Amino acid sequence: MARENKREAILAAAIKIFAQKSYNGTTTSEIAKEAGVAEGTIFRYFKTKKDILIKGVIDKFTEFVGEKFISEQLTNILEKNSDKDGREILKILIKDRIELVKKYKDIMKVVVSESLYNAEVATSIKKNILPKAKLFIRKFLTTYIEKGVFRNVDLDVAETALMGTVTAYVVQNLFLKQSYISNEEEIDKLIDIIIGGLKKS
Structure with missing residues (x-):
């Protein structure tokens, strides 16, 4: 197995087991077994188990999600659907995020869980993901305010x-409902609350 392939195999194994057992509940021997490598091989790529989490899993997540799924994908959705109203585009965006969680559920679970307990994970998300997400949301809001x-x-x-x-809605589908697909009616009701608020008209 090539060097880069071994590193990716270790990361894939770590993501899978961290999602199942949590970071603290996982040993490097379990990761090695899942990856099909000797335990010592892990330490050629990562100094410690924490290194696997921070410099492996979290760096992979922030680079991949931050660039491809916020900067690129969400911007493309906004541009391709510029003729749609605010309600329609919001529905498309929510459904897109649900599909993203469905596709990458294990790494999402690891990142969300560990960000609650690990300061380095939380800091990485705040530094690398939140600014991009907020920039996109501001673009969405200003576009429809101007319209x-x-x-x-x-x-x-x-x-x-x-x-x-x-x-919160997307994460709830991941953790509480253990479901990755929300029905159209439920999303419409969520959008009604977001757009119209709770006050009786």
Whole structure:
């Protein structure tokens, strides 16, 4: 097995077992067994188990998700659907995020879980993912404010609220419901709350 392939095999094994047993509940011998390598081989690529998490799993996640799935994919969705109204585009975006979680559920589970307990993981997410996500959400909000679809609001508060609501909904599907597909009606109801709020019209 080539050097780069071995590193990727170790990372894939770590992601799988961290997702099943948590980072603290996993040993390097378990990772080695899953990867099909000797335990000593792991330490040719990573100094410690923590290195696997921070310089392997989290770096892979922030580079891949930050660039491909925020900077590129979400921007493309916004541009390709510029003729749609705010409600329609929000639905497309939410469904896209659900599909992303479905496709990469193990690494998502590791990142979300470990960000709650590991300061280095949380810092990496705050530094590498949140700014890109907030930049995209601000672009979405300003686009539809300028079109007269959304009212003028405090953009800092609005982007935090929107990102928090959608993230919580998607993460809930991952952890609590153990389901990765939400039905159309449920998403429509969520969007009704996001767009219209709770106040009776």
